[in-house]
Amino acid sequence: MSIPESPFTVTDVEVAQTKVGYKGFFRLERLKLRHKLFRGGWSHWFHRELFVRGEAVAAILYDPTSDQIGFIEQFRVGALKEPYGPWCLEVVAGISEPGESPAQVIVREIEEEAGVHDVELLPICQYLSSPGGSDERLHLYCAVCDLTGAGGVFGLADENEDIRLHLAPAAAVFTAMYTSRFNNAATLICLQWLQINHARLRSRS
Numbered sequence: 550m551s552i553p554e555s556p557f558t559v560t561d562v563e564v565a566q567t568k569v570g571y572k573g574f575f576r577l578e579r580l581k582l583r584h585k586l587f588r589g590g591w592s593h594w595f596h597r598e599l600f601v602r603g604e605a606v607a608a609i610l611y612d613p614t615s616d617q618i619g620f621i622e623q624f625r626v627g628a629l630k631e632p633y634g635p636w637c638l639e640v641v642a643g644i645s646e647p648g649e650s651p652a653q654v655i656v657r658e659i660e661e662e663a664g665v666h667d668v669e670l671l672p673i674c675q676y677l678s679s680p681g682g683s684d685e686r687l688h689l690y691c692a693v694c695d696l697t698g699a700g701g702v703f704g705l706a707d708e709n710e711d712i713r714l715h716l717a718p719a720a721a722v723f724t725a726m727y728t729s730r731f732n733n734a735a736t737l738i739c740l741q742w743l744q745i746n747h748a749r750l751r752s753r754s
Contacts, residue, residue, distance in 0.1 A: 561585040565594065576601040602678075602685030606655040607642035608670065609689075609739035610663060611719070612696035613750045618722050618743070619696050620736075621662050622713045623704070631732060638715070638730040640739050641692070651688040659692055662703050663714045668692040673742045678734060687735055691743060693750065719747060 566581040578599045583592045610619030620638045628635040643658035645651065652670055659665050673689040696716055704710025725731075726740045743750075 556587075557585055570598065598682065600679075600683040600685075602644070602683050604645035604651070604686055604688070605642060605678075606645060606651045606658070606688045606690070607640045607735040607739065608655045608659060608668075608692040609640045609736070609743055610659070610665060610668075610692050610694060610696065611743060611750065612694060613753060615696060616719045616751065617696050617716045618719050618740075619663060619665070619694075619699060620715045620717065620731075621703075622715060623711060628732070633730045633732070637732060638736070639733060640689075640736045642687075642735060652690075655688075655690055655692070659694075661705060662710070662712050663699065664701060664703050665692070665694050665696070665699060668694040673739060676734075676738070689735060689739055689742075691739065691746070691750075719743070723747075 562582060562584045564580055564582045568579045569576065570579045571577040578601055580597050580599055581594055582597065583594045586592055611617075612619070621641055622636055622638055625635050625637045625639075628637050631637075641655065641659050641662045643654050643662075645654050649657075655670065656668065659668055669692070671691040671693060673691060675686060675688045677683075678685045678687055699716060700714050702711065702713050704712035722731075722740065723744050726737065726744075731737055731740065
């Protein structure tokens with residue numbers, strides 16, 4: 550069975566109006582739009598709120614020689630009600646600036662958030678984090694690197710960043726990745742990819 554193709558493209562959507570409802574650390578837009586229907590014709594005009602995030606990049610840090618995985622821990626306001634609290638274990642991530650490629654973004658973020666240099670970036674995938682209400686697209690990588698002596702607290706003070714780098718054996722992480730504090734999609738997707746490709750990466754070291 551082949552993957553079905555959509556009969557529609559972006560030209561089958563009409564946006565009549567875009568209003569900025571909020572602009573701060575994030576931006577929220579209110580759109581008036583309509584689109585073609587599977588049964589034929591067009592939908593009625595309706596409104597949707599769009600959380601504008603744009604392009605983002607994330608990477609799992611992996612040292613195949615020591616078989617260690619690097620994670621960052623930082624405060625996340627969206628996790629205030631989580632049983633583990635709002636400090637999440639995550640992959641390194643950042644938002645793209647105008648003119649930056651995804652690779653340039655994540656190399657910069659790895660240096661700022663983890664103090665790690667000289668990485669080999671292996672593309673994993675890209676995906677929409679929550680297309681029902683946000684335009685955020687994440688580009689995921691595995692950053693193969695030397696984590697010898699890595700650790701500490703990082704981040705930019707002027708961006709209110711307080712980030713701690715952790716190292717853990719790959720075997721322990723794979724065992725606990727669905728029952729621990731790895732509670733966000735980017736981290737879990739990266740870990741799943743690393744688990745699948747673990748033997749191949751180890752054999753290169």
